[in-house]
Amino acid sequence: MSERERLADEIYAAAWLPSLWPEALKGLARLSGSFGAALVSRKNSTRWIGTPSVEPVIKAYMDGGWWTCDTRAARAAALLYPGFVADNELYSPEELEHDTFYVDFLRKFGLGWSLVSAIPSRDQGAMILSVERLLEAGPVDPSLVRVLDPYRFHFAQAVQISERLGTEQAQTASRILKVLGLPAAVIGDDGRVMAVNSLFEDLRGRLVARAFGRVGVSYRPAAKLLDQEVSRLVSTAVAVPVAIPVPVSEEGPALVLRLVPVRREAGDIFARAVAILVVTPLECGAPPPAPILQGLFDLSPMEAKVAGGIASGGTIETIARTHGKSRETIRSQLRSIFSKTGTTRQAELVGLLARAQINLTV
Structure with a gap:
């Protein structure tokens, strides 16, 4: 197999195994x-992958906001060339000598010539495929483009x-949780719902559809x-453990x-799901045991004891x-309990635990 044939195979293999x-590249x-x-x-500055040689360059590009000065992709897309x-086809020699992105950014890394292509993307608007070359290599020869x-x-x-x-992985995740x-609902990297299971749809009176699919x-x-x-x-790809209580109502328990974060495989810049919203109904008369509640609210054993004491009327x-x-x-543990349960007062905490009819006393 020639090097060119092997490269084509590697590209399609990467579609199935993102670490490749x-x-x-x-x-x-x-x-x-x-x-x-x-x-x-x-569309999303956290979505990028590169060869090890350009990783420091891309990180500086994103962190420093240099993408706002980089007009290569826009100019390439305007040509409608697939x-x-x-870049010596996108800019005049005078522009290249004075362009802020080239002069103050690329040349700082010893770079200065490139080939770029805008690839249409359903989820990301467009993916920019760029090949970066050293400044000392000189302008790109047209034969290289071919x-x-x-x-x-x-x-x-x-x-x-x-x-x-x-997309299919998101749908599969919601189906597994139904089993x-x-x-459950799968949340994408734009905050919108990607997929829900039928159990989630049954809660439409409690969980409602909002504008922009949220x-x-x-x-x-x-x-x-x-x-x-x-x-x-x-915005941060960091999840803080928190349980969000919704009180009992005429519509249900x-x-x-x-929110359970979805950890992407290394290199997977196309898996849009960032979290799965899991809903646990607290049915009166059939409460989960204390260990389950601790898991729901991320309570430590001592916090569970404090919550149980408060629920039992203790001070x-x-x-x-x-x-x-x-x-x-x-008091410190009680503040932590408030944060984890989404309550702000002892009365709210007592009400939440009473509705679930759970005895936390240890």
Whole structure:
């Protein structure tokens, strides 16, 4: 098998196994005698993958906001050419000598010549495939564009395959949770719902559809907290363990909402799901045991004891004496319980636990 045939195979293999994207990009850079190559989303700055050689460059590109000065992709897309375009075809020599992105960013890394192509993407708007070359290599020869153009087609096909797989994985996750008896919705990297199972749809009176495909909650305090947590997860990719209680109503039992982060495989820039919203109904008369509640609210064993004491009518002073702790320690643990259960007062906490009819006394 020739190197060119092997590169085509590596590109399609990466569509199915995301950890292989760097190897496919490395093959593209090697074939063109370039410094490195990258695949970057124009829509989401956290979605990029590159060869090891360009990773520090892309990180500085994203962190420093240099993508706002980089007009290569926009100019290439405007040409409507389904292949690679060299920057000496996009800019005049005078522009290249004075362009801020080239002068103040690329040349700082010893770079200065490139080939770029905009690949249409259903989820990311467009993926930018770029091949970066050293400044000392000189302008790109047109013959090099002809060598690389066939591989742009392969990359475009692989991007479509990866995006389709990401959507199917989200749907599969929601179906698995249905088998486990849990209502669930898969949340994408834009905060919108990608998929729900039928158990989640059965809660439409409690969990409502909102504008732009986001999940809403009929109980306003829970709706506000859910919005905050989804926004935090989308913008930082960091989930803070928190349970969001929805009180009992005429429409059904109390609910606990949990956002479970979805960990992407290394290199998987197309798996859009960032979290699964799992809903646990707290049925009166059939409460889960204390260990389950601890799991729902991420309570430590001592926090469970404090919550149980409060639910049983105890005070901070009596709970401290019972467990040999200081009042400040109990107050600190109570603040943690409030944070984890989404409550702000002891009365709210008592009401939440009473509705679930759970005895936390240990």
